[in-house]
Amino acid sequence: DGGITQSPKYLFRKEGQNVTLSCEQNLNHDAMYWYRQDPGQGLRLIYYSQIVNDFQKGDIAEGYSVSREKKESFPLTVTSAQKNPTAFYLCASSITAGSESPLHFGNGTRLTVT
């Protein structure tokens, strides 16, 4: 079955360490997105990529980095510069960037930094 796989489901790190969250999709979608969810805050856009080898900052990109070397993969690195990294991270994809297709979401990774 096609879908979006995020791994791991739970991730624990010490403060000051970089950590990379995985996002893989086999839907052949061009566009991919990373959102951050905090309690009572809804989802906020971190980065998005409309096509391979291209990505753009979202609303809260500071302290994060991404790469898009393959169509299927859009890993997110949470760097030590991110002041409040503990959150639930959701990856999404769509056929193209635009309203022709809704976003499909992965199951999320819950990151805890202590």
Added chain:
Amino acid sequence: AQKVTQAQTEISVVEKEDVTLDCVYETRDTTYYLFWYKQPPSGELVFLIRRNSFDEQNEISGRYSWNFQKSTSSFNFTITASQVVDSAVYFCALEGSQGNLIFGKGTKLSVKP
């Protein structure tokens, strides 16, 4: 600026009650899309509906219905005869200029047996 407001943070109902989740949006675009997503306790977001700003007809899908009122910039979601399985956080969203979604803060719905 584009913005989505879900004023109800939490709603609790008893099974079989009808419940309406409110969504108010702001946009300067003349053409736009609105969405509703459901987030069960497992965490993934499940797509429920997409609505084009040109189409103001209400939509019904089983126990779910949506009321789009362009005049009041609202896109409300009603669940009829609620069930325990409807317990989740529901998000209303507006499509942004880059194809991303701008989400409201969500409404947590608890349906008690």
